[in-house]
Amino acid sequence: MPAINEVTNLEIESNIAVLTLNSPPVNALSANVREGLHVGVKQAIEDEDTKAIVLICEGRTFIAGADITEFGQAPKGPSLFEVQDMIEDSPKPVISAIHGTALGGGLEVALTCHYRIAVPSARCGLPEVNLGLLPGAGGTQRLPRIVGAQKALQMVTSGQHVPAKQCLEMGLVDELANEENLLADAIKFATTIVEEKRPLVKVRDNEENIKADKGNDTLFTDFRKSIARRTRGFLAPEYNIQCIEAAVNKSFEEGLKVERDLFTKLVTGTQSAAQRYVFFSERQVNKIPDIPRETEVSEINSVGVIGAGTMGGGISMNFANVGIPVTIVEQNQERLDKGLAVIRKNYENTANKGRISMEDVETRMGLITGELSVESLNTQDLIIEAVFENMKLKKEIFNKLDGIAKQGAILASNTSALNVNEIAAETKRPEDVIGLHFFSPANVMRLLEIVRGEKTSKSVVASSMSIAKRIGKIAAVVGVCPGFVGNRILAQRQREANKLILEGALPWDIDDALFDFGFPMGPFAMSDLAGLDIGWSKETSKGETLRDVLCEAGRLGQKSGKGFYLYDENRVKSPDPEVEAIIRDFAEARQIRLRDISKEEILERCLYPMINEGFKILEEGMAIRASDIDIVWINGYGWPVYEGGPMFYGSLVGFDKVLDWLNKMEKELGPEFAPSPYLEKVVKENINIFA
Numbered sequence: 001m002p003a004i005n006e007v008t009n010l011e012i013e014s015n016i017a018v019l020t021l022n023s024p025p026v027n028a029l030s031a032n033v034r035e036g037l038h039v040g041v042k043q044a045i046e047d048e049d050t051k052a053i054v055l056i057c058e059g060r061t062f063i064a065g066a067d068i069t070e071f072g073q074a075p076k077g078p079s080l081f082e083v084q085d086m087i088e089d090s091p092k093p094v095i096s097a098i099h100g101t102a103l104g105g106g107l108e109v110a111l112t113c114h115y116r117i118a119v120p121s122a123r124c125g126l127p128e129v130n131l132g133l134l135p136g137a138g139g140t141q142r143l144p145r146i147v148g149a150q151k152a153l154q155m156v157t158s159g160q161h162v163p164a165k166q167c168l169e170m171g172l173v174d175e176l177a178n179e180e181n182l183l184a185d186a187i188k189f190a191t192t193i194v195e196e197k198r199p200l201v202k203v204r205d206n207e208e209n210i211k212a213d214k215g216n217d218t219l220f221t222d223f224r225k226s227i228a229r230r231t232r233g234f235l236a237p238e239y240n241i242q243c244i245e246a247a248v249n250k251s252f253e254e255g256l257k258v259e260r261d262l263f264t265k266l267v268t269g270t271q272s273a274a275q276r277y278v279f280f281s282e283r284q285v286n287k288i289p290d291i292p293r294e295t296e297v298s299e300i301n302s303v304g305v306i307g308a309g310t311m312g313g314g315i316s317m318n319f320a321n322v323g324i325p326v327t328i329v330e331q332n333q334e335r336l337d338k339g340l341a342v343i344r345k346n347y348e349n350t351a352n353k354g355r356i357s358m359e360d361v362e363t364r365m366g367l368i369t370g371e372l373s374v375e376s377l378n379t380q381d382l383i384i385e386a387v388f389e390n391m392k393l394k395k396e397i398f399n400k401l402d403g404i405a406k407q408g409a410i411l412a413s414n415t416s417a418l419n420v421n422e423i424a425a426e427t428k429r430p431e432d433v434i435g436l437h438f439f440s441p442a443n444v445m446r447l448l449e450i451v452r453g454e455k456t457s458k459s460v461v462a463s464s465m466s467i468a469k470r471i472g473k474i475a476a477v478v479g480v481c482p483g484f485v486g487n488r489i490l491a492q493r494q495r496e497a498n499k500l501i502l503e504g505a506l507p508w509d510i511d512d513a514l515f516d517f518g519f520p521m522g523p524f525a526m527s528d529l530a531g532l533d534i535g536w537s538k539e540t541s542k543g544e545t546l547r548d549v550l551c552e553a554g555r556l557g558q559k560s561g562k563g564f565y566l567y568d569e570n571r572v573k574s575p576d577p578e579v580e581a582i583i584r585d586f587a588e589a590r591q592i593r594l595r596d597i598s599k600e601e602i603l604e605r606c607l608y609p610m611i612n613e614g615f616k617i618l619e620e621g622m623a624i625r626a627s628d629i630d631i632v633w634i635n636g637y638g639w640p641v642y643e644g645g646p647m648f649y650g651s652l653v654g655f656d657k658v659l660d661w662l663n664k665m666e667k668e669l670g671p672e673f674a675p676s677p678y679l680e681k682v683v684k685e686n687i688n689i690f691a
């Protein structure tokens, strides 16, 4: 095939030019691809025999967007706009032939083509919002001109990948091709267009679908309200909306200008930098340096779960959701029945929201079997222990399991902090033992910490990564240390939050500061939700801590209507003067002088020690890379994506500033602030921890 360049070929078949891109893995619009498109379309236009041009891609997908790795670099080769102008102004029809995904810049290129054909499995979307961006190549102006403002708003603010059949209904795609015959069908479609002398459709000129919404401010106000909760703190959704508003109310050229200005603001801002970093970090986290991709993984076709409590139940649902049978073991019938009833209720709630059918509920429940003896776990490929956090109990279970589980089964503990090596040592097969730390609610939270023990085999780690992917989790491999990565860092924040209350900040001051930073909830609202009496007992309570005093006063959290906050009948919280008085009295009795504490100080006190702990974790090799720590905190603890996670946030603040602060605090407040030697080294030698 005649090559335009190393990623583009042009071939002419019975008057139809076929321009093929082949730039793995996803045909992103790198400088080479843009060059190939520009030159290829130009040559086809100039070729006398060519009557129409088909644009198609090799590999797994159509163009999946701009090449994100090029952002921030000096522009090379033709710009995307030049490519688009070349296509849109072509005197010969250009048809894009779509398979896989046409995303972002990819769909924007397709939208400058005069026609689009796609296989039924293809999907189209403008997912830039998920990278903290907006479609910067006319997408926000052309999309509503086909699908109308309402659908365009939904697409650009959700980033949703719309299936081809729906695209056909919306007019985003003109024809569906046979799944196996895209090229042939695209050529046929192009030939028909030529024969029927169909017009050169320029989406930019189509005012039909937007004119009804001109001046319709309510549409936009209502839409903003409908997504406000989900998009709190993010800039990109609002900027995307402003672009669609401009598309509806301004000329195409003016709208493009609005799009360009807002795109520039986003692409140069920290939110998008953080979100792009998270995109690549989510892919990096799957790579374990000493475990090659081709490592043998064992197939997991059946799972055993020990414990039908909240964790055990949630964990079981993950597997039933993807069709894997689960056996749950509980100590007695009552607990087992209760656990199974909770699972059923959860599924029914999901069905009531329309997310699954009642038939799905029954199918999934049918995959879950309850048993009363661990002896029944003798055939499963993976067994997960999810009993409460008690080392003695866990050891007993693993000791017993060793004699029951089939050879080759993976034996996992859902411990959130205990030593997996110690647990593994209870068996004669420590290489098969691993920690699989799910986060509550386990059927909802995306994170899975995979705790690699000293003796865990590579194949067991790889198999755990593989099953995590199958059940839709994002898994981070971590080492054995108290609290692993997530809870170890959480302990820092918790300690400082508790201390701050006895220095003068009120629980809601701290929660508000963290909520405004972007966390879904602050530590005290979280404690109220979990219950203040976890690990507390009336008999032994000596009123030594603030928590003791609150529990003694019957303030056990949400369940008792009051804890750090007061709750109304709808569980809506409000600050409580009684708590303020309790704190004041508690401090007075200990001769502690309370002072005013600013929001800025609260954030520093809560967040900087977390960054420091992250460095200690890296120093000890308990996380593979800095970005894995961020992935843990974003997916397990609600760190706002647009702040990139504790390590990325630390880099935004400046590691030198964090170090200076820690040194100062160590002198003023004590050794818990002593900086990690690795942080000192990073600052001194200006090391890029994300490289």
Ligand code: CAA
Residues within 6 Å of the ligand: 025, 026, 028, 061, 064, 065, 066, 067, 068, 069, 080, 101, 103, 104, 105, 106, 108, 127, 128, 131, 133, 134, 135, 136, 137, 139, 280, 283, 284
């Ligand atoms: N630029 C650069 N690299 C990209 C990329 C892009 N747009 N999209 C994916 N990649 C890379 C990934 O980093 C990954 O690399 P490694 O194998 O080295 O880790 C590789 O391609 C494969 O990606 P996935 O593992 O994600 O593969 P998948 O098959 O699971 O998913 C996908 C494919 C749906 C296309 C997914 O990669 C994706 O959603 N990509 C991003 C799409 C996107 O956001 N496009 C908009 C870009 S911004 C834009 O276009 C601005 C504009 O208006 C001009």
